[in-house]
Structures are given as C-alpha cells and as structure tokens.
Amino acid sequence: MADSAQAQKLVYLVTGGCGFLGEHVVRMLLQREPRLRELRIFDLQLGPWLEELKTGPVQVTAIQGDVTQAHEVIAAVAGAHVVIHAAGLVDVFGRASPETIHEVNVQGTKNVIEACVQTGTQFLVYTSSMEVVGPNVKGHPFYRGNEDTPYEAVHRHPYPHSKALAEQLVLKANGRKVRGGLPLVTCALRPTGIYGEGHQIMRDIYYQGLRLGGRLFRAIPASVEHGRVYVGNVAWMHVLVARELEQRAALMGGQVYFCYDKSPYKSYEDFNMEFLGPCGLRLVGTRPLLPYWLLMLLAALNALLQWLLRPLLLYAPLLNPYTLAVANTTFTVSTNKAQRHFGYEPLFSWEDSRTRTIRWVQAMDGSAQ
Numbered sequence: 001m002a003d004s005a006q007a008q009k010l011v012y013l014v015t016g017g018c019g020f021l022g023e024h025v026v027r028m029l030l031q032r033e034p035r036l037r038e039l040r041i042f043d044l045q046l047g048p049w050l051e052e053l054k055t056g057p058v059q060v061t062a063i064q065g066d067v068t069q070a071h072e073v074i075a076a077v078a079g080a081h082v083v084i085h086a087a088g089l090v091d092v093f094g095r096a097s098p099e100t101i102h103e104v105n106v107q108g109t110k111n112v113i114e115a116c117v118q119t120g121t122q123f124l125v126y127t128s129s130m131e132v133v134g135p136n137v138k139g140h141p142f143y144r145g146n147e148d149t150p151y152e153a154v155h156r157h158p159y160p161h162s163k164a165l166a167e168q169l170v171l172k173a174n175g176r177k178v179r180g181g182l183p184l185v186t187c188a189l190r191p192t193g194i195y196g197e198g199h200q201i202m203r204d205i206y207y208q209g210l211r212l213g214g215r216l217f218r219a220i221p222a223s224v225e226h227g228r229v230y231v232g233n234v235a236w237m238h239v240l241v242a243r244e245l246e247q248r249a250a251l252m253g254g255q256v257y258f259c260y261d262k263s264p265y266k267s268y269e270d271f272n273m274e275f276l277g278p279c280g281l282r283l284v285g286t287r288p289l290l291p292y293w294l295l296m297l298l299a300a301l302n303a304l305l306q307w308l309l310r311p312l313l314l315y316a317p318l319l320n321p322y323t324l325a326v327a328n329t330t331f332t333v334s335t336n337k338a339q340r341h342f343g344y345e346p347l348f349s350w351e352d353s354r355t356r357t358i359r360w361v362q363a364m365d366g367s368a369q
C-alpha cells in the first residue's frame with residue numbers, strides 16, 4: 001500500500017453533496033477513500049455541517065453553485081479526477097414546474113458531462129433512479145427484476161422522464177474523448193426508494209402520524225411490495241464504483257447498476273412502520289381503509305387544489321395521482337450485478353440500517369423509547 005502522501009492524490013467532486021444522499025456520500029468518501037487529497041462539495045444550498053469536515057487531512061472545498069449554470073460546473077469540475085453527480089430535483093409532489101425539473105436534471109447533467117469533456121475529467125458516476133425503469137404509466141409490476149429484465153419503461157411524469165433522459169446522456173457519453181485524449185468512463189447507479197437518516201419523506205410521514213394522534217391509515221395493500229435501500233449502502237456503492245471505475249473501465253463503463261441491500265420487500269407503508277412503529281406510531285387497517293377509486297378521487301382533488309391554490313401558496317400533499325400510482329405498483333429488484341462487476345457487498349446489514357434509522361427518527365423530537 002502506497003504511503004499516505006502518495007495515496008492522497010485524488011480530487012473528487014460530489015454535486016448535490018448537501019442533499020439526503022449526497023451528505024452520506026461525502027461522509028463515506030472521507031471515511032473510506034484513502035486516496036482523497038481534495039473533496040469538492042457542489043450544491044445550490046451548502047449545509048452548515050460542512051464546516052466540521054474541514055478539520056481533517058483531506059481538503060474539503062464547499063462550492064455554492066447551480067448545475068444549470070455551465071460555467072459554474074466547469075469551474076467546479078476542472079482538475080477533478082472523479083465526479084459523482086447526485087444533484088437533482090427530486091420532485092413528485094408538484095412543487096417545481098416540469099421545465100425546472102428538466103432544466104436541473106437533464107440540462108444540469110449535460111453541463112456536468114460537457115465539463116468533464118472540456119476539463120479532462122475521466123470518471124463520472126451518475127445517481128440515476130429506479131424510476132428510470134418504472135413503475136410505468138400502465139402500472140405494470142416489476143417483480144424481483146434486474147438490470148436486464150424486459151420492462152416497458154413509459155413515463156409521463158416529469159421527474160422519471162428527466163431521470164431517464166439524463167441517464168441516457170451519461171451512458172451515451174461513455175467513451176467520448178476528454179481533454180487530453182483519454183476516454184470518459186461513465187456509469188449510472190439506480191437506487192430504489194432510499195431510506196435512512198435525513199430522509200425528508202419519512203420525516204414528513206412521521207409528523208403526519210403525530211398530528212393524527214399517533215396513527216397512520218393504510219392506503220396501499222400489504223401485498224404491493226416496494227424495493228427500498230439504506231442510504232449508507234447507496235453511498236457505499238457510489239464510493240466503490242468511483243474507486244473501481246478506472247481499473248475496470250472496459251467492464252463497468254456505460255453500465256447501469258441497481259442499488260440494493262438486504263432490506264426486506266414490503267409495501268411502502270409497512271416498510272416505513274419498521275421505523276415509525278418503534279417510535280410510537282400505529283398503522284391502522286390490515287387492508288386499505290378506503291376503496292382505490294376513492295383514493296384516486298382524493299388524489300385528483302389534491303392535484304386540483306394544488307393547481308387552484310398555486311397563485312397563493314404551495315399545496316403539495318403526499319397523496320397525488322402519481323404517488324398513489326407508484327405506491328400501488330409492485331417494484332422490487334433482485335440482482336447481483338454490482339457484486340459481480342465490482343465486488344459490492346452492502347456495508348450495513350438490514351438490522352443495522354433499521355437501528356440507525358429508528359435512532360434518527362427518535363432523535364427528531366426526543367421520542368426515544
């Protein structure tokens with residue numbers, strides 16, 4: 001093993017490094033990438049927690065910037081050996097316009113790719129999503145599928161559509177010559193529903209339950225399974241891919257990998273109860289309390305209300321036609337492609353992932369029990 005001076009020679013850039021996943025990627029890199037000399041964190045909104053990272057041996061450079069601004073991206077990418085592009089507008093609740101979602105997720109990704117080509121950065125890891133595949137608009141289940149499972153990926157919603165376009169751009173860019181004449185090596189990671197410390201949707205559902213007297217009301221049949229993956233394992237997969245991409249460029253370049261671990265297959269609501277139950281919440285009903293047609297009507301009413309109220313305020317409830325359709329469609333993955341291609345094994349067991357998430361929920365308002 002090279003001594004520490006030789007080992008610490010690489011510059012990484014993480015876009016979206018202050019987000020839910022991004023923060024875990026940043027911390028994982030600092031803990032588990034010994035070759036790091038500088039870690040650049042590029043984000044629209046920098047977190048105050050970044051300051052605590054600047055006391056270690058690795059130079060941590062916080063860059064406030066916008067991926068939609070090509071010049072800002074070029075300045076951040078220049079001199080980096082690896083870019084992990086996790087920045088994105090993750091919106092399925094109608095908060096942002098379709099145009100803005102496209103601008104950030106697609107144009108932003110184009111800017112990152114072009115910045116790599118123009119500045120000579122050779123390795124690009126893109127945080128894609130299961131949503132690139134499905135569930136599709138026809139509600140076809142994806143049951144224990146893998147990266148090669150045939151599936152009619154048809155999207156109308158701006159978020160999955162933007163992720164699919166961005167992923168295509170990244171994979172198509174694999175092999176392009178970057179400045180200096182070497183080939184760009186890219187790959188895309190497709191997390192299923194990520195959970196863990198910092199998951200805003202879990203936080204929202206928890207507080208919704210507290211407001212309802214400690215109860216949540218089942219809306220989705222327990223039989224509808226949704227793949228979930230712990231944020232620490234997604235972060236670890238990003239670190240591992242970034243490390244192995246250079247040595248295994250011929251195998252990994254241009255590839256997609258689902259992010260997976262040993263988290264159990266459950267309905268979205270039952271899975272959340274693994275963490276919210278120990279924090280005092282109860283899921284009422286062994287089957288949906290309302291018929292699906294009524295849920296669809298309520299979801300449609302929420303969408304209408306959002307549209308009517310938009311000039312006055314942002315009304316963005318969890319239940320809308322898209323979230324209901326996604327939640328109500330089985331989507332689970334079963335694959336070992338990441339293990340076969342670059343030796344990925346989950347860093348955190350299901351038990352550890354569950355305990356860490358429970359502790360985070362409990363710490364939210366001191367409800368440790």
Ligand SMILES: NC(=O)C1=CN([C@@H]2O[C@H](COP(=O)(O)OP(=O)(O)OC[C@H]3O[C@@H](n4cnc5c(N)ncnc54)[C@H](O)[C@@H]3O)[C@@H](O)[C@H]2O)C=CC1
Pocket residue numbers: 015016017018019020021022042043044045065066067068085086087088089090104108127128129130163190191192193194195
């Ligand atoms: N949360 C989930 O369940 C899943 C997320 N993903 C993907 O993982 C990535 C990260 O998602 P999360 O951490 O959940 O979202 P997040 O919203 O917590 O993090 C996204 C980060 O990107 C930053 N960002 C947004 N627009 C930007 C811009 N124009 N310029 C620079 N930075 C910008 C945000 O400030 C934020 O820090 C996204 O690409 C998302 O599509 C994929 C599968 C599942």
Ligand SMILES: CC(C)[C@@H](O)CC[C@@H](C)[C@H]1CC[C@H]2[C@@H]3[C@H](O)CC4=CC(=O)CC[C@]4(C)[C@H]3CC[C@]12C
Pocket residue numbers: 090092128129130131192193194201219220226268269318319320322323324326327
């Ligand atoms: C109100 C009820 C119907 C409730 O069960 C709704 C849950 C709903 C908010 C979530 C169900 C499935 C989630 C999505 C899934 O995990 C896939 C995703 C991948 C991403 O890249 C981003 C997040 C998301 C779209 C995720 C969002 C929340 C759900 C729709």
